[in-house]
Amino acid sequence: SVMSPVRPPRRSSSSSSAGRKPLTVVARESGETDAVKETGTKETKRERRLTRRISLEPKKVEDDEFIGFATLPDQVHRKAVKRGFEFSFMVVGETGLGKSTLINSLFLTDLYKDRKFPNHILDNAEQTVDIERKQLEIEEKGVKVRLSVVDTPGFSEALNGEKSWQPIIDYVDRQFEQYYQAESGVNRKNIQDSRVHCCLYFISPYGHGLKPIDVFMMKKLHHKVNIIPLIAKSDTLTPKERSHLKNKVMEQIEENHINIYKFPECDSDEDEEFKQQDRELKSAIPFAVVGSNTVVEVAGKKVRGRMYQWGIVEVENPAHCDFVKLRQMLISTHMQDLKDITSDIHYENYRAEHLAEQMKQSTRERMKLKRESMLNPGKMEDTDNLIAQKDAEIQRMQEMLAKMQAQLQTNPRTPVNGT
Structure with a gap:
């Protein structure tokens, strides 16, 4: 007689799972039910292709794993620091308002010690407004800034017609043109940016606000450069007079539709300290400034200031003037934004006009x-x-x-x- 084959006894689920290899889920197309195959069994090319497709899906990187792109900010920082930074600003205002003194105070240097024999760029053959460009390199904690200061000695209300303002406009336009030509050239790797990133416009403290020449000049400049208005020699004013003059200047700026530099809005995730600092800077416009390179002693401490019979005005005392706020805004917090606005708006306006x-x-x-x-x-x-x-x-x-x-x-x- 033929004996029936003996079937092996069925193993319990616990014992089978202990010795079985891990399972791999293979996706099926056309809505088919997922099939479970033991790892190591022969798979079709289609199944291997689909399995690879699943493995390529994004996954969350655990703390002990990293790909490397988190170091991108460090790479950008190293490259930027190695290349250095460029910043150019212009000072415009009547003669005798302390423009040179303020610039020296801002950067703790003496840019104008050779003022009698300046190495300047003369923009007009006639004796009108000379354009002086001074350059220096400042390094702080390994960060280098190539600074260009464009001064406009000779600008005042006494000059009539185009002689008083045309050389200034021509200079700003010429920097745009030079950058445009360099940007359109073949070798664009090392383009020097001499575009004017901001204009410190000095307002006399002796009048009753903006003079006609101020309104005219600011309207000529405001669509070419970031204007930051300053009330010069504010130590000649009482606190009440200073506040009144600030309000008057801002009223005139709005009435004449002059576009001065506007601070960017703070991001919602900024901390409250930064937001408060930003509010204080905005409310200080126009900055009431005092410049001095003279060191005086106050309560046993040496400070830069001006000594009068009635007391001492400290340049870096926020209770006395807005010098610290101006320096903070210009250098510490908004230098890059001034450059961005110059590139994204003023330079693009120039390119549009040039193209037209x-x-x-x-x-x-x-x-x-x-x-x-x-x-x-x-x-x-x-x-x-x-x-x-x-x-x-x-x-x-x-x-x-x-x-x-x-x-x-x-x-x-x-x-x-x-x-």
Whole structure:
């Protein structure tokens, strides 16, 4: 007789799970139920492909694992520090308002010790407003800043017509043009940025606010550079007079639609201390400043200040003037924002104007070609080709200009009254 095969006894679930290899879930397409296969068994190419697809899904990196991109900020920091930083600002105001003294006080240096024989850039052959550009390199805790200070000696109400302001406007535009040419060139690796990132505009403390020349000059500059208004020699004013003059200047700025530098809004996640600091800086505009490189002794402590019969004005005492707030804003907290606004708004405005002028020139050349075509029928074919090239060039510039204008309009920092 034929004996039936003996089946091996069934193992309990506990014993089978102990000796079984780990399980791998293989995904199925078309809504099929997931199949469970033992690891090590032969899989089809399709199953291996799907298994790899699952393994490539993003996963949370545990604390003891890291890929490396968390060091990107350190890489950017090292590169920026190695390259160094550039910052350029202009000082504008009447003669005798202490512009040079304030600049020396800000950077603890003497930029104008050779003022009688300045190494300056003369922007006008006539004796009008000379443009002096001083450069120095400041290093602090391994961070280097190449600083350019553009002074405008000779600017005052006594100068009439374009002689008083045109050299200043020309200088700002020329820096934009130089940067534009360098940016459009082949070698753009080491572009020197000499664009004016801000203008410290000095206001006389002796009048009743802005003079007509101040309003005119600020409106000429406000769509080209960040204007920071300062009340010069504020130690000549009582606290009440200083407060009144500040309010008067801000009223005139608003009435005349002058766009001075506006502080960016604080992010919601900033700490309360930073927000309070930002509020204090905003409320201090226009900064009432005092400059001095003279060291005097107050209560056994040596400070920079001015000594009078009635007492001592300390330059770095926030209760006496806004010098510390100006230095903090200009150097410690808002230098990069001033550079960003210069690049994203003022320079883009210049590029848009430059492109619009190129379009006008191309249109004039096209009209000239059209007239020549009508006068010389024999050369019509060649002229038509040139006209077609001009049309394509004009179309390309129109598209670029429209894109630039759209970007400027969507930028929340773009001034509304920027003309």
